[in-house]
Amino acid sequence: MILNASGCLDALTAPAVARKLDAYVVKTVTLEPRAGNPQPRLAETDFGMLNSIGLQNPGVERFCTEVLPRLEELGIPLWISVGGAEATEYAEVCARIGERATVHALELNLSCPNVDPAAEGAAEIVAAARAATEAPLYAKLSPLLPDVAGVAKSVLEAGATGLSLVNSLRGLALDEWTLEPRLGRGVGGYSGAALRPVALAAVFICYKATDGEVPIVGMGGVETGKHALDLIAAGASAVALGSILFRDPNAPERVRGELAEELSARGFKRPEEARGVAHRSQND
Amino acid sequence: MPAPRRERRKVAGSERVGVYTLLRFERGGLDAGIPGQFFMLELPGHVVPRPFSICLAPKGELGFLIDPVGPVTRELCELERGQEVSVFGPLGNGFRTDVDRPLLVGGGIGVAPLPYASQLMGKPPAILGFRTRHHAEAAKLVPKAEVCIEPTLVTELIPAVPMNVLACGPEPMLHAVHALVPDAQLAWEAPMACGFGACYGCVVEFESKSVRLCVEGPILNGRPPVLPVLNGSEEEKAE
Numbered sequence: 001m002i003l004n005a006s007g008c009l010d011a012l013t014a015p016a017v018a019r020k021l022d023a024y025v026v027k028t029v030t031l032e033p034r035a036g037n038p039q040p041r042l043a044e045t046d047f048g049m050l051n052s053i054g055l056q057n058p059g060v061e062r063f064c065t066e067v068l069p070r071l072e073e074l075g076i077p078l079w080i081s082v083g084g085a086e087a088t089e090y091a092e093v094c095a096r097i098g099e100r101a102t103v104h105a106l107e108l109n110l111s112c113p114n115v116d117p118a119a120e121g122a123a124e125i126v127a128a129a130r131a132a133t134e135a136p137l138y139a140k141l142s143p144l145l146p147d148v149a150g151v152a153k154s155v156l157e158a159g160a161t162g163l164s165l166v167n168s169l170r171g172l173a174l175d176e177w178t179l180e181p182r183l184g185r186g187v188g189g190y191s192g193a194a195l196r197p198v199a200l201a202a203v204f205i206c207y208k209a210t211d212g213e214v215p216i217v218g219m220g221g222v223e224t225g226k227h228a229l230d231l232i233a234a235g236a237s238a239v240a241l242g243s244i245l246f247r248d249p250n251a252p253e254r255v256r257g258e259l260a261e262e263l264s265a266r267g268f269k270r271p272e273e274a275r276g277v278a279h280r281s282q283n284d
Numbered sequence: 285m286p287a288p289r290r291e292r293r294k295v296a297g298s299e300r301v302g303v304y305t306l307l308r309f310e311r312g313g314l315d316a317g318i319p320g321q322f323f324m325l326e327l328p329g330h331v332v333p334r335p336f337s338i339c340l341a342p343k344g345e346l347g348f349l350i351d352p353v354g355p356v357t358r359e360l361c362e363l364e365r366g367q368e369v370s371v372f373g374p375l376g377n378g379f380r381t382d383v384d385r386p387l388l389v390g391g392g393i394g395v396a397p398l399p400y401a402s403q404l405m406g407k408p409p410a411i412l413g414f415r416t417r418h419h420a421e422a423a424k425l426v427p428k429a430e431v432c433i434e435p436t437l438v439t440e441l442i443p444a445v446p447m448n449v450l451a452c453g454p455e456p457m458l459h460a461v462h463a464l465v466p467d468a469q470l471a472w473e474a475p476m477a478c479g480f481g482a483c484y485g486c487v488v489e490f491e492s493k494s495v496r497l498c499v500e501g502p503i504l505n506g507r508p509p510v511l512p513v514l515n516g517s518e519e520e521k522a523e
């Protein structure tokens with residue numbers, strides 16, 4: 001299953017790209033509208049890019065009245081990414097979105113590097129969201145967590161259906177002459193190629209910690225079918241494309257084709273057969 | 285409006301124009317678009333492409349005027365005939381060119397979209413401001429241009445009579461032009477990663493509205509945007 005990473009595609013400006021995905025993940029929606037961070041919001045840097053968008057979004061009310069109906073017209077399965085400053089906000093957004101045939105899952109963004117983190121622990125937020133909705137819930141975790149397996153287990157116990165791994169790292173780039181931060185906000189989210197081994201490790205660790213029993217969306221620096229296959233081998237059941245979409249809007253179709261070739265070159269008939277194979281020779 | 289396409293294109297030629305470089309690509313199946321629209325140019329080894337205004341559209345070619353300010357722009361200025369770059373466009377909304385009393389106003393590298401505008405609009409009057417004489421060599425790309433060098437500013441030369449201003453330049457210049465001519469069409473800038481509305485990197489506030497410059501601009505007060513950008517029509521087929 002190939003998805004986009006939240007915040008890396010707008011299905012309304014690029015429906016042709018969204019239609020090539022198995023589901024479209026919307027940019028994180030919060031309870032109140034958010035204007036986002038000041039310019040500049042982007043900078044290319046070593047092995048990746050920095051962004052400080054700051055979860056700009058119209059808020060759940062306008063999202064539900066103005067955006068969601070237009071997304072539903074596209075006829076693509078939708079995942080809604082949900083953010084907030086407190087557990088009650090996450091729960092409220094989940095409740096307002098409600099259960100809809102078009103919405104296949106909610107992804108709880110527990111890890112945006114561009115906003116101040118929620119005060120509560122991840123498990124508390126998931127439990128509040130679980131009480132507000134019956135929809136499948138994916139907990140999106142940060143690669144900065146020291147104990148990602150521990151957090152993964154706690155969110156699953158709190159009612160999460162699956163995991164989304166990983167959000168961006170934190171990074172800084174300085175202007176070549178002034179030596180001041182290139183982003184208006186200073187530090188930003190670091191995504192792209194540099195994230196690949198980090199994401200791979202997070203997926204690998206969480207797959208093992210959960211005995212391969214929960215769905216895992218792997219993402220971070222995926223640019224080719226081989227990168228997608230690596231995540232699947234480490235334990236991902238789906239792969240999401242992020243920053244690559246900016247330079248190659250054809251990436252969903254291309255990566256899907258490359259993945260099929262990489263699988264068959266190794267004798268796998270379906271992606272499911274390759275899931276978790278990285279763990280075969282691992283002893284405890 | 286022509287649908288954007290993404291194609292690998294060969295450099296057809298490159299020449300220095302003062303401190304800038306005029307870089308021409310073989311056009312292939314790409315449409316030149318309208319003045320004020322832009323293309324994303326992507327160099328191998330870089331994570332995101334960069335936006336550049338269409339500067340000239342000679343037969344079978346696309347021309348861009350590049351100011352070498354960072355890694356990608358410096359590499360673009362060094363490209364040689366025959367080298368390949370991925371070119372994606374035309375993108376953005378573009379200038380309204382069917383205006384009664386046009387006046388083109390450019391500052392520095394903001395001259396870039398004006399040669400094409402001048403050509404399609406029948407060589408209207410133009411005012412161009414530059415930092416130095418060396419920078420001002422680019423004025424030769426715009427017929428009938430009145431040129432000023434700092435400390436003289438373009439806004440000092442804008443006549444008091446009502447004109448339909450099409451402006452491109454650094455932000456302080458655009459603010460000054462906007463204050464003087466509130467309905468001026470302004471080519472605004474912000475770093476962009478995608479050019480088709482995906483990343484929200486290019487969002488700016490204009491007249492207390494938040495706009496994604498790559499889809500609702502880059503021309504503020506320009507043509508209405510054409511959405512969706514990538515709708516899957518035949519012409520859009522990438523590479």
Ligand SMILES: Cc1cc2nc3c(=O)[nH]c(=O)nc-3n(C[C@H](O)[C@H](O)[C@H](O)COP(=O)(O)OP(=O)(O)OC[C@H]3O[C@@H](n4cnc5c(N)ncnc54)[C@H](O)[C@@H]3O)c2cc1C
Nearest residue numbers: 334335336337349350351354355356357396473474475502
């Ligand atoms: C719609 C549009 C049209 C443009 N047309 C032209 C053109 O015709 N010719 C031309 O030379 N340049 C043009 N630019 C600017 C050009 O895209 C940037 O100079 C380029 O991206 C810089 O890339 P780099 O790798 O050389 O430098 P980077 O390392 O990416 O940036 C160098 C410095 O420039 C700043 N910067 C980068 N991009 C922008 C931007 N878009 N706006 C303001 N500051 C920025 C960075 O913060 C940094 O301080 C245009 C920009 C936009 C948005």
Ligand SMILES: Cc1cc2nc3c(=O)[nH]c(=O)nc-3n(C[C@H](O)[C@H](O)[C@H](O)COP(=O)(O)O)c2cc1C
Nearest residue numbers: 005006007028051109166167191192220221242243
């Ligand atoms: C410009 C940009 C905006 C993003 N916005 C969001 C967001 O709104 N919500 C979210 O959960 N993740 C967001 N992300 C993180 C991505 O979804 C993804 O987790 C991360 O970029 C790693 O994948 P990549 O390396 O393939 O880009 C954003 C990333 C980028 C580059």
Ligand code: FES
Nearest residue numbers: 476479483484498
């Ligand atoms: S450049 Fe990505 S949204 Fe405008």
